[in-house]
Amino acid sequence: MQNYNLDLISKLQSSIPKDILGVLWQAHHLAQDSGQEVYLVGGAVRDLLLGSKQVDVDITIIGPAVDFAENLAEYTGGRVSSISQFGTVKLHVAGHTVDIATAREESYTAPGALPTVRPAPIIEIDLFRRDFTINAMAIGFIDQDQVELIDPWGGLSDLLQENVTVLHSKSFQDDPTRALRAVRYEQRLGFTIDPYTEHLMRQDLHYISEVSGERVWNEIERSLQEDHPEKVISRCQELGILKAIHPDFVVRGDIIELFQRLRIERGVHRANTRQYLCLVFVTIEPEKRQEVASRLRPPGKYLRLLRDLQTIDLLLPQLTRDSIGLDELYRCLRNLNDDALVAYYVWTDSALARERIDLYIGDLKDVRTSLNGKDVVALGVPEGPAVGEILQQLLYARIKGEIKTRPEEIEMAKSLAKETTA
Numbered sequence: 440m441q442n443y444n445l446d447l448i449s450k451l452q453s454s455i456p457k458d459i460l461g462v463l464w465q466a467h468h469l470a471q472d473s474g475q476e477v478y479l480v481g482g483a484v485r486d487l488l489l490g491s492k493q494v495d496v497d498i499t500i501i502g503p504a505v506d507f508a509e510n511l512a513e514y515t516g517g518r519v520s521s522i523s524q525f526g527t528v529k530l531h532v533a534g535h536t537v538d539i540a541t542a543r544e545e546s547y548t549a550p551g552a553l554p555t556v557r558p559a560p561i562i563e564i565d566l567f568r569r570d571f572t573i574n575a576m577a578i579g580f581i582d583q584d585q586v587e588l589i590d591p592w593g594g595l596s597d598l599l600q601e602n603v604t605v606l607h608s609k610s611f612q613d614d615p616t617r618a619l620r621a622v623r624y625e626q627r628l629g630f631t632i633d634p635y636t637e638h639l640m641r642q643d644l645h646y647i648s649e650v651s652g653e654r655v656w657n658e659i660e661r662s663l664q665e666d667h668p669e670k671v672i673s674r675c676q677e678l679g680i681l682k683a684i685h686p687d688f689v690v691r692g693d694i695i696e697l698f699q700r701l702r703i704e705r706g707v708h709r710a711n712t713r714q715y716l717c718l719v720f721v722t723i724e725p726e727k728r729q730e731v732a733s734r735l736r737p738p739g740k741y742l743r744l745l746r747d748l749q750t751i752d753l754l755l756p757q758l759t760r761d762s763i764g765l766d767e768l769y770r771c772l773r774n775l776n777d778d779a780l781v782a783y784y785v786w787t788d789s790a791l792a793r794e795r796i797d798l799y800i801g802d803l804k805d806v807r808t809s810l811n812g813k814d815v816v817a818l819g820v821p822e823g824p825a826v827g828e829i830l831q832q833l834l835y836a837r838i839k840g841e842i843k844t845r846p847e848e849i850e851m852a853k854s855l856a857k858e859t860t861a
């Protein structure tokens with residue numbers, strides 16, 4: 440035990456910045472003064488035991504988190520923000536953010552419903568409401584060179600055996616989004632969903648239909664923020680999770696290669712969530728995308744991207760004509776979001792479509808005129824729609840390469856001005 444504690448101390452030191460570790464000890468002393476207890480919990484403990492160089496610090500207090508966080512902020516020179524629905528508070532201190540929550544017990548009145556929440560009198564009860572054993576451990580603070588691992592549900596053993604295991608047989612009924620979470624940890628950590636957990640998951644998948652789009656979306660978005668989202672998406676498909684979300688949520692078999700290709704084409708280790716989302720949707724059959732999007736209800740910024748994907752499909756005949764003027768290509772694509780275009784580019788087999796999207800993104804979309812509205816007015820054009828029209832003509836001429844310099848623009852603007860005032 441003693442050795443193990445020493446090991447935890449060094450793990451804390453290597454995973455948590457010194458200042459924040461100091462804040463944790465201050466939190467412990469502050470809690471102790473008022474007869475309370477604080478714990479480091481959840482993903483922080485899991486990642487620290489796995490030897491991560493950086494962990495998100497989550498602490499739980501047996502007692503009201505808001506009051507405690509405010510006292511701790513005063514004590515440490517931090518600032519408190521964003522009090523969530525379950526009373527979780529963020530403490531901004533020493534350039535980092537620490538989440539502070541009240542220990543709570545949860546009970547579910549119906550599958551997929553939000554839980555009824557009560558304060559928990561001991562940490563073990565709070566740990567029992569959690570999703571998987573590897574996320575249901577806490578570290579308690581004793582004194583400066585002593586801490587203890589609180590692991591009532593076998594988290595350490597599952598961590599060592601690389602298993603994702605639920606805490607009880609009703610877990611997926613209580614919260615069906617845990618199916619997505621299980622896959623996320625399995626794929627991120629290279630673990631295995633334990634066979635009984637997989638059995639329960641498959642048996643309870645249908646309860647996902649009871650969960651709001653917003654909650655499902657939240658987990659999908661988090662999956663797309665992983666280093667390798669394609670592994671999560673394709674495993675979700677294999678386990679029947681996507682179909683349980685919506686029967687038309689079927690992605691193309693080569694999604695793994697597509698995601699890899701996206702990263703290679705962009706020269707990045709991690710593409711952005713918007714591009715990944717478009718890549719998922721572009722592999723769903725076009726007439727089914729709308730239904731799936733309506734089920735997931737992503738926020739407006741994502742919905743607009745998905746609409747752009749549909750528009751690119753409609754524009755495809757024009758985009759892949761044997762010949763297309765550069766200005767026409769520009770007009771065709773200018774209102775579309777780059778992320779949707781990039782995903783389409785990665786996905787399409789049409790060499791012409793790829794070539795033209797590449798030309799647009801790499802070149803045409805950034806072409807600007809050197810003259811602005813004021814310059815055109817100074818050339819004698821009366822203020823009004825004619826100014827915008829002239830600027831547009833200049834832009835198209837630049838795009839087509841007909842003019843290249845500011846004097847050429849002035850020349851062209853003058854002759855266009857003559858035509859409008861004639």
Ligand code: ATP
Binds near residue numbers: 481
């Ligand atoms: P990540 O590294 O992906 O952020 P995490 O373990 O920190 O993983 P969070 O979603 O940030 O996960 O949640 C923090 C903790 O809250 C989890 O470790 C888990 O104990 C608990 N938790 C989160 N979501 C659920 C859920 N749907 N059901 C039960 N417990 C949950």
Ligand code: MG
Binds near residue numbers: 482495
């Ligand atoms: Mg987290």
